[in-house]
Amino acid sequence: MSRVSATAGLAALGAGLWALPAEAHVKWFAPYIVDAAPQxxxxxxxxxxxxxxxxxxxxxxxxxxxxxxxxxxxxxxxxxxxxxxxxxxRADDFMRVSIGGFFVAIFAVGGIYLTPDLKTDYELISWAQLLIAMCVFSRRTMPIAAAGIITLWVVALREYDLFHLLDYLALGVAVAAYLVMASSRDEKWRARRFLALRWGIAIALMWSSLEKFAYPDWFFRLLRRSPS
The missing domain is CATH 4.10.220 (Light-harvesting Protein)
Structure with missing residues (x-):
């Protein structure tokens, strides 16, 4: 075994041992403790x-x-x-292709809810996400896709805490709202579809930013490891 491999193995083992007593999970790139109180x-x-x-x-x-x-x-x-x-x-076509492609991709990966960060052992979830991908290409079935996105988020609450899922709530609701509004025959609602999407993206980004101030210790480790 090379020195690099041995060092990497020891580092991985050390990280695993450190994570167990702290009951930490990996949230994107940094460990975090669910029960930690915000500042x-x-x-x-x-x-x-x-x-x-x-x-x-x-x-x-x-x-x-x-x-x-x-x-x-x-x-x-x-x-x-x-x-x-x-x-x-062709903005609506672009959105439908993007949403559909995303759900096909996570179906292909398998074993995840809505995002690679949320793991699951239920195979039915993957097939549900393929169904969502199929439904986004018709205005008649776009509301079904929207309902599927919200349902998957709610189902994920069985395995993940609410705090963890808040990262994906605003964006998930925004995409679902876009699908419902884009399929509407009422032009007043349809005209607001991209506004709902922009609000969802903005709120999701703001929430991620606020986390860094409310729980700074979670991210200091990442900054020290990758200062650039």
């Missing part, structure tokens, strides 16, 4: 990095808003509109 809100509000992040976001947002209103900004937007026009005109 007090006051700790977040007095964290200089929290306000630094907000300040940077606001600065970039205002700078972008300013540039958009200039002659150069309008030219850039016009160019982007021309480049993206073919895609935007």
């Amino acid at each position: 007090p809100i006051s700790a977040t509000l007095t964290n200089v990095w929290f306000w630094t992040g907000i300040g940077l976001v606001l600065a970039f947002f205002l700078a972008t808003l300013f540039v958009e209103r200039t002659f150069v900004g309008r030219g850039i937007q016009s160019g982007l509109d021309r480049v993206s026009a073919p895609l935007w005109s």
